[in-house]
Amino acid sequence: MDWASLAEWTLKSFALIFALLGGFAYLTLFERKLIARFQVRIGPNRAGPFGLLQPVADGIKLIFKEELIPAQADKIIFILAPIITVVPALVIMAVVPFGPPIQLFGRTISLQIIDLNVGVLYIMAIASVSVYGIVLAGWSSNNKYATLGGIRSSAQMISYELALGLAFTGPVLLTSSLSLAEIVEAQRHIWFVLYQPVGAFIFWISTLAEVNRAPFDMPEAEQELTAGYHTEYSGMKFALFFMAEYIKMIAVSAIAVTLFFGGYRGPFVDQVPLLGPIYFLLKVVGFLFLMVWVRATLPRIRYDRLMAFGWKVLFSLALGNAMLTALGVLLADMFQNSLWLWSIPVTTIAFFLLVAYLMRGSIAGGNR
Amino acid sequence: MAENTTQLDVSMLDGFTRLVTEDALQGKTMLLNMGPQHPSTHGVLRLLLELDGEYVVNVIPDIGFLHTGVEKHMEYKTFEKAVVMTDRLDYLNNIGNNLVYCLAVEKLVELDVPPRAQAIRVILTELQRIASHLVWLGTHALDLAAMSVFLYCFREREMILDIMEMCSGQRMMTSYFRPGGLWRDVPVEFEDAVRQFLRIFPARIDEYESLLTKNPLFIERTKHIGVLKAEDAIRWGVTGPSLRASGVAHDLRKVQPYSGYEQYDFDIPTHTDGDTYARYLVRIEEMRQSLRIIQQALDKLPYGPTRSNNRKFVPPPRSELATSMEAVIHHFKLFTEGFPAPKGAVYVAVESPRGELGVYLEGDGGPKPYRIHWRTPSFANLQVLKLLAKGHLVADLVALIGTLDIVLGDIDR
Numbered sequence: 180m181d182w183a184s185l186a187e188w189t190l191k192s193f194a195l196i197f198a199l200l201g202g203f204a205y206l207t208l209f210e211r212k213l214i215a216r217f218q219v220r221i222g223p224n225r226a227g228p229f230g231l232l233q234p235v236a237d238g239i240k241l242i243f244k245e246e247l248i249p250a251q252a253d254k255i256i257f258i259l260a261p262i263i264t265v266v267p268a269l270v271i272m273a274v275v276p277f278g279p280p281i282q283l284f285g286r287t288i289s290l291q292i293i294d295l296n297v298g299v300l301y302i303m304a305i306a307s308v309s310v311y312g313i314v315l316a317g318w319s320s321n322n323k324y325a326t327l328g329g330i331r332s333s334a335q336m337i338s339y340e341l342a343l344g345l346a347f348t349g350p351v352l353l354t355s356s357l358s359l360a361e362i363v364e365a366q367r368h369i370w371f372v373l374y375q376p377v378g379a380f381i382f383w384i385s386t387l388a389e390v391n392r393a394p395f396d397m398p399e400a401e402q403e404l405t406a407g408y409h410t411e412y413s414g415m416k417f418a419l420f421f422m423a424e425y426i427k428m429i430a431v432s433a434i435a436v437t438l439f440f441g442g443y444r445g446p447f448v449d450q451v452p453l454l455g456p457i458y459f460l461l462k463v464v465g466f467l468f469l470m471v472w473v474r475a476t477l478p479r480i481r482y483d484r485l486m487a488f489g490w491k492v493l494f495s496l497a498l499g500n501a502m503l504t505a506l507g508v509l510l511a512d513m514f515q516n517s518l519w520l521w522s523i524p525v526t527t528i529a530f531f532l533l534v535a536y537l538m539r540g541s542i543a544g545g546n547r
Numbered sequence: 548m549a550e551n552t553t554q555l556d557v558s559m560l561d562g563f564t565r566l567v568t569e570d571a572l573q574g575k576t577m578l579l580n581m582g583p584q585h586p587s588t589h590g591v592l593r594l595l596l597e598l599d600g601e602y603v604v605n606v607i608p609d610i611g612f613l614h615t616g617v618e619k620h621m622e623y624k625t626f627e628k629a630v631v632m633t634d635r636l637d638y639l640n641n642i643g644n645n646l647v648y649c650l651a652v653e654k655l656v657e658l659d660v661p662p663r664a665q666a667i668r669v670i671l672t673e674l675q676r677i678a679s680h681l682v683w684l685g686t687h688a689l690d691l692a693a694m695s696v697f698l699y700c701f702r703e704r705e706m707i708l709d710i711m712e713m714c715s716g717q718r719m720m721t722s723y724f725r726p727g728g729l730w731r732d733v734p735v736e737f738e739d740a741v742r743q744f745l746r747i748f749p750a751r752i753d754e755y756e757s758l759l760t761k762n763p764l765f766i767e768r769t770k771h772i773g774v775l776k777a778e779d780a781i782r783w784g785v786t787g788p789s790l791r792a793s794g795v796a797h798d799l800r801k802v803q804p805y806s807g808y809e810q811y812d813f814d815i816p817t818h819t820d821g822d823t824y825a826r827y828l829v830r831i832e833e834m835r836q837s838l839r840i841i842q843q844a845l846d847k848l849p850y851g852p853t854r855s856n857n858r859k860f861v862p863p864p865r866s867e868l869a870t871s872m873e874a875v876i877h878h879f880k881l882f883t884e885g886f887p888a889p890k891g892a893v894y895v896a897v898e899s900p901r902g903e904l905g906v907y908l909e910g911d912g913g914p915k916p917y918r919i920h921w922r923t924p925s926f927a928n929l930q931v932l933k934l935l936a937k938g939h940l941v942a943d944l945v946a947l948i949g950t951l952d953i954v955l956g957d958i959d960r
């Protein structure tokens with residue numbers, strides 16, 4: 180390993196982290212502006228032109244706020260919990276390619292921190308860690324609302340994680356690789372969402388639960404648990420939770436784009452590599468818009484219903500989807516004809532409609 | 548830390564110790580203090596919850612944080628001046644409170660009300676009912692985290708408050724109805740403003756419904772939640788939409804019409820399920836029926852005086868003061884001493900947005916009420932919360948507080 184590649188990694192990591200932190204700050208403004216528009220309001224417009232300095236003002240306010248630690252709290256865990264939550268959110272983006280390799284100073288620089296050959300597994304592992312931060316935050320606060328929030332988040336996690344994992348298998352089966360760079364490369368001609376409409380749908384719903392976004396924001400359900408797991412947090416520690424949530428929003432959108440929507444791929448990317456990051460950003464912003472839209476529209480689901488939904492509906496859908504995808508890939512392999520891959524969307528959508536028919540109006544079937 | 552959470556300090560439980568079960572005192576179930584500062588208790592309601600996991604075992608409502616002594620205050624004011632106190636009771640139904648109090652005074656002293664005043668009273672009361680239901684719908688949806696509905700509802704409520712301001716000069720604390728009629732006639736812009744509201748609002752109701760009525764998540768959160776049987780509702784004295792959603796078509800506007808409600812053609816929406824979803828449907832339909840009433844009242848709004856001519860109770864207009872000695876005397880007497888009411892007691896009830904709103908008024912021959920008591924619907928309706936919430940989750944409890952449509956000013960008076 181020479182010093183140049185070391186410098187490259189360091190610079191790329193810094194660039195990515197700054198991009199994420201800046202993205203987080205402006206994502207809050209994006210969300211507030213957008214929700215305001217959905218709700219016939221104007222939104223923040225006082226700090227700077229069009230409210231563009233609002234994130235700066237928020238940051239300054241949070242830094243100067245007094246940080247309280249409850250007397251009965253478990254101090255070490257209380258301080259550690261926000262860090263445990265925010266670090267996975269930051270490092271999860273390391274394997275996501277956000278552009279094709281570019282030539283700079285005579286070096287080929289891949290626009291990806293590292294191309295792990297088990298990138299998909301890395302994402303799943305890291306994504307699961309941050310829930311510890313939430314559970315520990317809820318527990319260490321020694322506050323009943325916070326504890327309930329923490330318990331909810333662990334209950335939530337076990338119910339969506341399986342479906343999420345199975346949704347990952349679709350692109351992996353189609354590419355026969357766990358590396359995200361290869362998954363993007365395999366989508367050179369066609370986005371996987373066309374082969375995997377149901378898989379993308381399951382992935383999308385599961386990621387909403389993964390990042391605790393509406394309608395699955397039970398751990399922090401403001402109307403029920405005041406603020407859930409971060410009830411007792413203030414100042415920058417609170418901001419870290421906030422940061423983790425929003426950075427994870429960016430990260431899962433980026434992963435969704437990478438797995439199902441062709442990543443940085445788009446017209447003329449091969450000729451002009453710098454278009455890659457731009458396409459990537461546009462696609463991610465599209466997903467973020469969807470998340471905000473969902474939040475502005477839908478009521479929150481009850482957490483026991485989410486568990487029922489996760490286990491009974493989402494899990495069986497994901498299992499069927501994975502099986503039918505494997506079948507389609509097998510058929511394409513057997514007959515050496517990639518047209519057989521088109522059997523996947525047909526069969527999975529049929530399966531999806533069957534499940535939807537069996538549910539009929541009730542999200543998790545029947546009532547408690 | 549484990550010791551801290553399981554060992555309960557009984558001395559911290561104030562007067563509620565005797566109300567919680569043995570399990571809670573031993574730490575088998577969790578006691579959770581919800582409110583009075585909690586986003587979803589619709590004001591300053593405190594609930595002591597006994598939870599098994601997140602399942603509600605017991606709910607103990609604690610009221611009185613908003614107690615303002617309105618009833619006692621009114622006994623120290625003359626009949627006319629006490630009107631301003633009524634605004635402060637149920638702050639979402641100010642006009643309705645004005646109405647029931649004025650009706651009680653009018654019944655006690657046998658005062659007539661001109662037909663124009665009666666029609667305007669009906670229009671404004673129904674507008675207020677819509678405004679109140681809008682606040683209910685918005686907050687109920689917000690409790691379930693459908694946050695946009697809240698702002699859409701407040702957008703339309705703003706139109707109604709503008710009409711209130713146009714008439715009385717105040718958005719909420721109107722004091723517009725006075726014994727014998729209205730404070731003064733409505734301004735000329737009134738009719739246009741109401742007609743514009745009538746034009747716009749039906750589509751807006753459809754808009755709310757498009758967001759909620761068939762939304763699977765909303766149905767999931769409301770259907771079969773907090774089922775109130777008709778006999779339970781009657782036993783606990785529940786009135787209003789909550790009673791009608793349990794299948795009892797009881798509406799005071801039909802049962803014992805007042806202010807000329809018998810002239811208008813409208814339906815009483817009912818539902819048989821008695822759950823949160825049924826209460827939602829009933830209230831939505833009530834808004835539509837209120838629009839019908841307003842439309843009819845506005846179409847045949849008679850011309851004429853808006854306040855009784857009985858000078859013993861109603862002050863003369865300012866123009867008379869310069870020319871008539873008698874007017875000056877009446878003016879002086881009414882504003883210094885007030886008018887006397889005969890010995891006796893009356894009870895008048897109207898249908899407020901929340902149910903039967905009643906006033907018991909007792910006169911002792913003097914110019915002030917001897918005793919005034921309010922039968923407020925929120926107080927009676929809140930009592931069933933315990934019945935409804937048992938066995939549901941904390942998340943449902945929030946929906947149930949919303950569906951009962953309580954106003955703490957109405958409960959604590």
